Amino acid sequence: MTDITEPQPGESDEPALVTLRTADVVVACLFLVVSAIVISDSVRLGFHWQDSVGPAPGYFPFYIAVVMAIASAYNLGRAILARGPEEQEGMTTKTGVLRMSAIFLPAVLYVFATSYIGIYVASAIYIAAFMIFFGKFAVWKALAVALSIAIVSFMMFEVWFLVPLPKGPLEAAFGY
Amino acid sequence: MEEIGSLLGGFAVAISPYNIALMVVGIVLGVVIGVLPGLGGANGVAILLPLTFGMDPTSAIIMLTSIYWGALFGGAITAVLFNIPGEPWSVATTFDGHPMAQKGKADEALVGAFTSSFVGAIFAVILITFLAPVIAKFALRFGPAEFFAVQFLTFASFLGMGRGSPMKTLASMCLGFALASVGLDGVTGTLRLTFGHDELMNGFKFLVAVIGLFGIGEILSSMEEGLAFRGAAAKLKMDAVIRTWKQLPAMAVTFLRSCIVGCWMGITPGGATPASFMGYGLAKRFSKRGRHFGKGELEGVVAPETAAHAAGTAAMLPMLTLGIPGSPTAAVLLGGLLIWGLQPGPLLFVEQKEFVWGLIASMYMGNVVGLIIVLTCVPLFAAILRVPFSIIAPAIVVVCAIGAYTVNNAMFDVWMMLVFGVLGYLFTKLGYPLPPLVLALVLGDQAESSFRQAMLTSQGDVTVFWHNWLSGGIMTLGVALALWPLVSMLFGKKDDDALANPA
Numbered sequence: 001m002t003d004i005t006e007p008q009p010g011e012s013d014e015p016a017l018v019t020l021r022t023a024d025v026v027v028a029c030l031f032l033v034v035s036a037i038v039i040s041d042s043v044r045l046g047f048h049w050q051d052s053v054g055p056a057p058g059y060f061p062f063y064i065a066v067v068m069a070i071a072s073a074y075n076l077g078r079a080i081l082a083r084g085p086e087e088q089e090g091m092t093t094k095t096g097v098l099r100m101s102a103i104f105l106p107a108v109l110y111v112f113a114t115s116y117i118g119i120y121v122a123s124a125i126y127i128a129a130f131m132i133f134f135g136k137f138a139v140w141k142a143l144a145v146a147l148s149i150a151i152v153s154f155m156m157f158e159v160w161f162l163v164p165l166p167k168g169p170l171e172a173a174f175g176y
Numbered sequence: 177m178e179e180i181g182s183l184l185g186g187f188a189v190a191i192s193p194y195n196i197a198l199m200v201v202g203i204v205l206g207v208v209i210g211v212l213p214g215l216g217g218a219n220g221v222a223i224l225l226p227l228t229f230g231m232d233p234t235s236a237i238i239m240l241t242s243i244y245w246g247a248l249f250g251g252a253i254t255a256v257l258f259n260i261p262g263e264p265w266s267v268a269t270t271f272d273g274h275p276m277a278q279k280g281k282a283d284e285a286l287v288g289a290f291t292s293s294f295v296g297a298i299f300a301v302i303l304i305t306f307l308a309p310v311i312a313k314f315a316l317r318f319g320p321a322e323f324f325a326v327q328f329l330t331f332a333s334f335l336g337m338g339r340g341s342p343m344k345t346l347a348s349m350c351l352g353f354a355l356a357s358v359g360l361d362g363v364t365g366t367l368r369l370t371f372g373h374d375e376l377m378n379g380f381k382f383l384v385a386v387i388g389l390f391g392i393g394e395i396l397s398s399m400e401e402g403l404a405f406r407g408a409a410a411k412l413k414m415d416a417v418i419r420t421w422k423q424l425p426a427m428a429v430t431f432l433r434s435c436i437v438g439c440w441m442g443i444t445p446g447g448a449t450p451a452s453f454m455g456y457g458l459a460k461r462f463s464k465r466g467r468h469f470g471k472g473e474l475e476g477v478v479a480p481e482t483a484a485h486a487a488g489t490a491a492m493l494p495m496l497t498l499g500i501p502g503s504p505t506a507a508v509l510l511g512g513l514l515i516w517g518l519q520p521g522p523l524l525f526v527e528q529k530e531f532v533w534g535l536i537a538s539m540y541m542g543n544v545v546g547l548i549i550v551l552t553c554v555p556l557f558a559a560i561l562r563v564p565f566s567i568i569a570p571a572i573v574v575v576c577a578i579g580a581y582t583v584n585n586a587m588f589d590v591w592m593m594l595v596f597g598v599l600g601y602l603f604t605k606l607g608y609p610l611p612p613l614v615l616a617l618v619l620g621d622q623a624e625s626s627f628r629q630a631m632l633t634s635q636g637d638v639t640v641f642w643h644n645w646l647s648g649g650i651m652t653l654g655v656a657l658a659l660w661p662l663v664s665m666l667f668g669k670k671d672d673d674a675l676a677n678p679a
Binding site: 003004005006007008020023024027028031034035037038041042045049053054055056057058059060061064065067068071072074075078091092096097099100102103104106107108110111114115119123126127130131134135136137145149153157161162163164165166 | 230346351369399401565567585591594606628629631636
């Protein structure tokens with residue numbers, strides 16, 4: 001097994017998992033959903049002229065959302081009707097998604113853990129785990145890198161610049 | 177020649193040992209940020225912004241702008257040596273820079289890139305020195321209608337001059353405005369679009385959006401494609417500097433052309449990336465050696481680098497004089513000014529003279545210091561890329577998370593950063609431009625309140641924006657630019673593309 005972050009030979013021939021066209025359709029639909037949410041709240045706030053206030057609070061967001069909806073409808077239509085070779089191009093492959101998940105899913109866990117064990121401990125675990133599991137580093141190297149990054153950031157934020165970051169039980173044990 | 181006097185005063189402020197030390201630190205950090213994928217000018221400055229809150233504003237902005245200059249220099253290193261653009265604006269540099277490196281002329285390509293960056297930046301700074309006071313004085317007479325007109329023009333120029341699909345630009349921009357309107361409405365105090373969630377009361381922090389969109393988004397793209405740095409070694413001998421500099425005077429026309437294109441694209445929010453492509457495309461078309469472009473021509477490195485750096489620097493002009501940033505990084509700096517209690521705009525030139533001229537003087541200094549640092553330390557910076565990406569990737573995620581948290585000391589922002597990261601990845605892949613979104617998020621509140629104030633004074637009459645020649649002229653230009661894509665679509669004009677896409 002090699003480092004997951006390095007491209008492997010023959011990878012460019014892999015069939016696409018998602019085409020640009022599919023992704024275009026999905027994103028345009030998401031835009032339409034956002035427009036609908038904004039419009040509904042603007043209607044609640046009122047989007048007409050109010051005496052003494054001028055345009056009501058919902059005025060600006062309402063028209064912005066209408067323009068956004070029109071633009072997205074156009075983008076959606078174009079994506080659906082597109083016949084060009086460009087649109088059939090792949091956006092990403094299975095390997096691509098796997099690699100992205102390798103950094104992103106642990107990042108979600110990392111942010112979740114930060115609330116409980118503090119950002120320094122969580123960062124050290126996150127970096128070390130990524131290096132060991134995906135970078136195929138020796139455990140001692142990974143620990144050395146991760147711990148030094150965590151300690152340097154601790155010194156930098158808590159001691160030198162006095163910017164408090166989330167801390168957990170370990171820092172509390174040291175009196176911070 | 178009042179400007180010269182003020183500028184000399186500015187140098188007196190900027191040249192203190194402390195400020196020069198900050199400049200050096202900032203440029204070194206900036207180059208590192210520019211070299212690393214996932215950290216760029218905009219999110220790099222956003223992450224480091226909280227660390228400067230304790231400094232006095234002049235020193236803080238000197239350090240932050242130095243980071244920006246450093247990032248502009250740094251992008252070229254990876255582009256030439258590894259064919260990996262460290263920043264979007266150095267994509268065009270790879271076209272000729274990397275072929276030069278393969279021919280064993282990496283040193284000449286790098287010296288050429290750094291020197292032309294320097295020339296572009298100095299050209300733009302001189303422009304700022306003489307134009308900024310004039311614009312600021314002029315803008316003192318602006319009312320809400322004029323301010324809205326200028327803001328409208330800013331956004332219209334994204335539509336009229338952007339590359340790619342104008343409808344996607346429009347959608348991306350509107351999303352920025354919609355996100356900006358979340359939270360407390362500044363005029364009436366009503367809560368908008370919060371749906372009962374207290375976290376949303378203060379709205380979306382654009383610094384968090386910048387860190388997510390550019391930082392996490394970029395890491396996702398880099399992970400997807402996989403990243404291995406196997407490139408030419410960087411050996412820079414002093415004779416390469418002399419050798420390259422001897423070739424440069426022959427390219428004076430290219431320099432001048434790229435400087436002008438760059439300044440134009442920087443002042444209007446076209447930005448450094450399209451400027452670099454345009455500079456390259458124009459040089460390819462008009463240069464005598466244009467046919468050799470793409471095979472390792474020094475002029476093909478000079479053209480985009482000069483334009484990118486001129487644009488990056490010129491983006492500071494509208495930020496300082498009108499409070500309207502010309503690029504996402506300028507937007508982040510504007511956010512910083514607001515936090516230090518300085519209101520960017522015409523009044524800044526009256527009330528904070530020392531600060532403004534100190535900043536402008538530091539732009540000259542920063543670029544000189546930057547040129548010296550990058551010319552002498554290239555091998556060191558290139559060595560950063562020997563660090564495996566499997567260490568760099570998680571470390572950058574950690575840095576981004578810390579940066580997002582420090583914006584407002586809230587875990588909610590860190591979650592938002594992850595969401596913006598996915599959004600940034602998708603948008604980049606699908607050709608939705610990110611700068612309009614960021615600028616709309618920054619300027620949304622201001623644009624909305626100047627619009628509403630203008631409408632209120634006129635009792636709902638839209639013609640208020642045409643009540644005098646000034647705002648009327650700007651509005652008309654804006655409308656023309658906004659409708660330009662529609663016009664060119666109807667008449668089937670294709671010449672834009674030929675210019676913007678150098679094959």
